[in-house]
Amino acid sequence: MVQRKSVVPPDYLPLSCRFAMEFVEDVSDLRDFLGNTAVMRKAPQFRRDPYLIGVAGGTASGKTTVCQEIISLLGDTNKRVVIISQDSFYRNLTDNELKLAKEGNYNFDHPNAFDDKLFKEVLLELKEGRPTKIPHYDFVTHSRIPGKEEIIDNADVVLIEGILVFYDPEIRSLFDMRLFVDTDSDIRLARRVQRDLEERGRNIAQVLHQYTTFVKPAFDEFCFQTKKFADLIIPRGAENIIAIELLVQRIQEILRTPRSSSTSSLASNSSEKLNGEENNKPTRFAAGDCQTNGFVRPH
Ligand SMILES: Nc1ncnc2c1ncn2[C@@H]1O[C@H](COP(=O)(O)OP(=O)(O)O)[C@@H](O)[C@H]1O
Numbered sequence: 001m002v003q004r005k006s007v008v009p010p011d012y013l014p015l016s017c018r019f020a021m022e023f024v025e026d027v028s029d030l031r032d033f034l035g036n037t038a039v040m041r042k043a044p045q046f047r048r049d050p051y052l053i054g055v056a057g058g059t060a061s062g063k064t065t066v067c068q069e070i071i072s073l074l075g076d077t078n079k080r081v082v083i084i085s086q087d088s089f090y091r092n093l094t095d096n097e098l099k100l101a102k103e104g105n106y107n108f109d110h111p112n113a114f115d116d117k118l119f120k121e122v123l124l125e126l127k128e129g130r131p132t133k134i135p136h137y138d139f140v141t142h143s144r145i146p147g148k149e150e151i152i153d154n155a156d157v158v159l160i161e162g163i164l165v166f167y168d169p170e171i172r173s174l175f176d177m178r179l180f181v182d183t184d185s186d187i188r189l190a191r192r193v194q195r196d197l198e199e200r201g202r203n204i205a206q207v208l209h210q211y212t213t214f215v216k217p218a219f220d221e222f223c224f225q226t227k228k229f230a231d232l233i234i235p236r237g238a239e240n241i242i243a244i245e246l247l248v249q250r251i252q253e254i255l256r257t258p259r260s261s262s263t264s265s266l267a268s269n270s271s272e273k274l275n276g277e278e279n280n281k282p283t284r285f286a287a288g289d290c291q292t293n294g295f296v297r298p299h
């Protein structure tokens, strides 16, 4: 009797049952399953296809806290869920830009402040399930810390948070789900002041000057405009436990649904073209395909 169990994929599998690995306990079970008649030939390697969730919202809206809450509520799962931040992809500054940044006179809230080329490359690598290096950004020195990269490998779900993660259409189209954390701007400013003084080495005059000169105008012009691309808006951020619980249920459902990256990205791109907004449903294999219990697909 073949048991439905997750296994490390064997090197040799019949092509007629490429998605059967998680149904069978080992290759001999697979042979029983196929009645010993299938021609065994070298099959492509299989790997997990990470589900990418973009989390946008203004500064200090609670994007990171919402992501942490999602992970905490997902609880004990055999899935690997990680958070990365768009802040890791701030551009390297010239000497003159660095001088301006230290005076609070550099616009870190404009889309040009980000290295979108690197951000895109990293998201594509993540989407393809390849081990990916994430730079570490230091808000005190306004620069990436050399040699402090984090490697992400084998993730099942990647939460990608940042003020402008939905700004670039190509980057936006890489997300399987898009969330927008919508928190009152007075509350955001209060949190930002406290955080920047405590954690980012700023003084109150700098924070308020940067906020009124760059942060608020750029939020209105760029970040807020991307709210329309969200599949789900979370008013009040992490306080909104009902929204987060519903979201967690949805993610759990998605994690249980078989899915192949090629079909899911096609669905994602075509729905964006049709609707201007993504309406991505978990992809199911056609009847007759062998279903797996996770995001497994051939290389
Ligand atoms: N619901 C909340 N209640 C109180 N403090 C919060 C709440 N959500 C976030 N914070 C605090 O506000 C600051 C900004 O939150 P964070 O999640 O880092 O925002 P973002 O990632 O959007 O910049 C942090 O110091 C965080 O602890």
Ligand SMILES: O=c1ccn([C@@H]2O[C@H](COP(=O)(O)O)[C@@H](O)[C@H]2O)c(=O)[nH]1
Binding pocket: 058, 059, 060, 087, 090, 108, 109, 138, 139, 140, 141, 142, 143, 162, 163, 215
């Ligand atoms: O060197 C820097 C880089 C960025 N900022 C500010 O950070 C926020 C984005 O981070 P959140 O965690 O989403 O708040 C952005 O508003 C920049 O103004 C900075 O001050 N210094």
